[in-house]
Amino acid sequence: MRKSSSLKTAALEKSSHLEYFRIAVSVDCVIFGYEEKELKVLLIKSDLKEFAGMYSLLGDLVRPDEDLDEASYRVLKERTDLDDVFLQQVHTFGAVNRHPSGRVVSTAYYSLVNINNHKLKINNNDLRWHPVKGAYKLAFDHKDILTTCLQHLRGRIEEHPVVHNLLNEKFSLRELQEVYEAILNAPLDRRNFRKKITLKNWLVDLNEMEDNVPHRPGKLYKFNKKYIR
Amino acid sequence: MRKSSSLKTAALEKSSHLEYFRIAVSVDCVIFGYEEKELKVLLIKSDLKEFAGMYSLLGDLVRPDEDLDEASYRVLKERTDLDDVFLQQVHTFGAVNRHPSGRVVSTAYYSLVNINNHKLKINNNDLRWHPVKGAYKLAFDHKDILTTCLQHLRGRIEEHPVVHNLLNEKFSLRELQEVYEAILNAPLDRRNFRKKITLKNWLVDLNEMEDNVPHRPGKLYKFNKKYIR
DNA sequence: CCAAAAGTGTTGGCATTACACCCATGA
DNA sequence: TCATGGGTGTAATGCCAACACTTTTGG
Structure with a gap:
């Protein structure tokens, strides 16, 4: 072509x-x-x-x-x-x-x-x-x-939870928020973002923590398979 | 490749x-x-x-x-x-x-x-x-x-006020609502519909009344040109 | 006077925004 | 002990849905 x-x-x-x-x-x-x-x-x-x-x-x-x-x-x-x-x-x-x-x-x-x-x-x-x-x-x-x-x-x-395609299987809420901010090219309020995501029920709490971060580690989540694809 | x-x-x-x-x-x-x-x-x-x-x-x-x-x-x-x-x-x-x-x-x-x-x-x-x-x-x-x-x-x-393309230039709010109902295939609440339309500011009040209707005539409106097209 | 539709406000629930403090960890 | 981000709740606001009565006209 x-x-x-x-x-x-x-x-x-x-x-x-x-x-x-x-x-x-x-x-x-x-x-x-x-x-x-x-x-x-x-x-x-x-x-x-x-x-x-x-x-x-x-x-x-x-x-x-x-x-x-x-x-x-x-x-x-x-x-x-x-x-x-x-x-x-x-x-x-x-x-x-x-x-x-x-x-x-x-x-x-x-x-x-x-x-x-x-x-x-x-x-x-x-x-x-x-x-x-x-x-x-x-x-x-x-x-x-x-x-x-x-x-x-x-x-x-x-x-739609399409951003799961951009992330690794396990991710923290901060990482998820950063993806949204990158796509929207705008900062988001952390508390409101977490509230909204929680409401949507897209995520499964893995009961695991981040590792190798130079600060307090966050919880890890994955997307609930029933909402993706 | x-x-x-x-x-x-x-x-x-x-x-x-x-x-x-x-x-x-x-x-x-x-x-x-x-x-x-x-x-x-x-x-x-x-x-x-x-x-x-x-x-x-x-x-x-x-x-x-x-x-x-x-x-x-x-x-x-x-x-x-x-x-x-x-x-x-x-x-x-x-x-x-x-x-x-x-x-x-x-x-x-x-x-x-x-x-x-x-x-x-x-x-x-x-x-x-x-x-x-x-x-x-x-x-x-x-x-x-x-x-x-x-x-x-x-x-x-x-x-968007695209439905103006379906209607005559002058129309009553009832006619407008009926168009919406036909497209959505669902009945709409009259008061809420009028409120919503008023809020959008798409319409110009013509200070004219319907004619030849077997009931109380309604006011006529047209779309504000600045919102169409 | 009857039928038909016009015209009109209020309330409760729900989502959205703005906003600040203490906590856990690694360096 | 400092720097960094984790985790959390509340109050004000705006939007939406539900809902009923009086008015005007023609027949």
Whole structure:
């Protein structure tokens, strides 16, 4: 998809009955991770000369024999080796000129993955975890896509315990709060946060304590399986 | 990785692009109207033999030179002769087998139109306004699409004065409440409804009264232009 | 005078916000 | 003993749901 300078090959041009099949369909995945109290997004260095030096989201053309959702799973699986992850369709971007070398309509998904997961292999130098925060450019309309997905994520975490995908199985309430603060990009009141989380009943108290912290250790929790997925 | 390497050779590029262009892109529009205290949807008799006798949403393939959003405007314009209407993208449906005669990925939009608008010409015998409520089948996965759009609409009307698209310019609070009840498929408390609407400040009191009603006439309102669109 | 809908306030419960002190641990 | 975060409750406020009577009009 990225290197599609051949989108207008003679072969395609003359097959005019394919008029309506001259739009390519792709998926782009906003893969969010969480590391060092920051929300990150997995980006890849663009291989298009139009976007030299810039990064883009992970995406690929959809194959004729796979569902749209499957395509986004495949992209994620190929890049991270993770399966069975949370993936959510958000919006489809279809401006005529959004791709410099041809017409590509792209459906955006976002996903949340645990950067420390042992299965997660970022074995490509062009791939990197980039902070979500801050002003920077991305190739194509990918900054729009990222922004749109982040908005959706912000709404989602209020209602659903999706952030479990970002954390290790055991975590303290402070860690959980820090994830929320990173996603919302805003500080939260500790007592009110704990009250709200308690009310939602998402967590199971493990009766274990944090270890190796240079202060009073906190209790550890995990997500109640019945609310996740 | 997979994509990068496959994109490196021109030969592969050509063949795989031909492959990838075998997915067609379409839009489907859920056009909602309101009539006789009921929410309706504009449907067309399917011309596919697989769906003989069934109705489907209005949709069309996206042209290579039009934005996705433009395509949905065009479909609406062609069918209703209305322009400048509210249209909202909701979700993209991309299951491999959703269309019996080929691979078609379709982006769903919904729209709200005033069935009594003088410009609205349903000049086709195969077109009809069908009640949204009730169990019935539609061609393709259009029942899913309709349900998804209805859910989104239900959320939307709580926050935005979009229902103005369904009503005449002047209306009573009763009429407005009936529209909400039709969309939500639930009765609402009159006093609470009026309180909520008043709080939102969407309406302008016209200092006019209903006429030709067999009971005490209500005041007439219109939407404050600054909140619509 | 009857039927139909207009118009109008109050109360209780529940969620949300703001806010401060003592405690346990490691260095 | 200090620094760091853990753990906890209350009061004020705003939002929401439930609920009933009087008024106006047309027939």
